[in-house]
Amino acid sequence: MEHDTKKINFLGENIQTIRKHRKMKQQELADAIGINMQSLSKIERGVNYPTFDTLEKIMDVLEVTPNELLSGEWKFVQQAEKEVCKFLRTEERLNAELKHGHYDNFFDSEEEWLEYELEQLRKYITDYIKGEDIQASDLYPIKTFIQHLKFQKVLDRYDDLYSMDMFGESTDGHKYGTPYQVVKRINPNSKEDMELLREVLKDSHFDNGDE
Structure with missing residues (x-):
């Protein structure tokens, strides 16, 4: 019990210290928590203890926690x-x-x-x-970093893209085909190629319905 009393003795002093740190006058804090200045003065001098309701309002206005008010001498570094x-x-x-x-x-x-x-x-x-x-200006470092990542993605794909451009297949050996490349490889004497051509033209919306 003696330990609790010692803690509570710091309460009024801490309220006053924090109020001054917040650059609030005694009257301002009293008005904000809904009590008269004389009552607040007694609380800050340790003559009276605030009710729980008043204590809650003080903590809310001064933006502090119960531990900060009751933990001994209040320090700004906290x-x-x-x-x-x-x-x-x-x-x-x-x-x-x-x-x-x-x-x-x-x-x-x-x-x-x-x-x-x-x-x-x-x-x-x-x-x-x-x-x-x-x-x-705060976002420029982020932009630079993302720009680096985006460019790195292009570099990572360079070999694959180069292989596609040069040999028509990916580095994994998959043929890289577009409708236009398919058309260039068409053999007009092949029935299968002509069927494929019709499919390509149909998919490309170029089919005019002629046989």
Whole structure:
């Protein structure tokens, strides 16, 4: 019980310290929480303890947690630490979900999981891009990175595309055919080729109905 009393003795002093840190006058805080200035003064001096309802309003207006008000001497650094810790916890949750989500969540197929994973990453990036204080200059490093990835994809396909252009087949040995290449390889004396030609022209909307 003695430990609790020691903690509660810091309450009034902490309220006053945080109020001043928030650049609020005593009257402003009193008005905001709906009590008169004399009552707030007694709370800050430790003469009276606030009711739970008043304490809730004080925490809401000063944007602090119960632990911050009752944990002894209030230090400004706690605010920075709180923001950093909140960010790290949020990032860690996302990283853990993306790493283990496939196993921890119920998905009917690999495709469903991959779609969900992609959607989570889209949301993550979009939340950043839509930030109120975001500027175009903030996004240039992202643009540069994505530009690099896009170009790398072209380079990765270069050998395959080159093979298609030179030899008409992919590096895997698959024939690379378009309707136009099929037409160039047509043998007019082959019944099968002529049937194929009709199919190609039909699919290409060039068939005029002539035999």
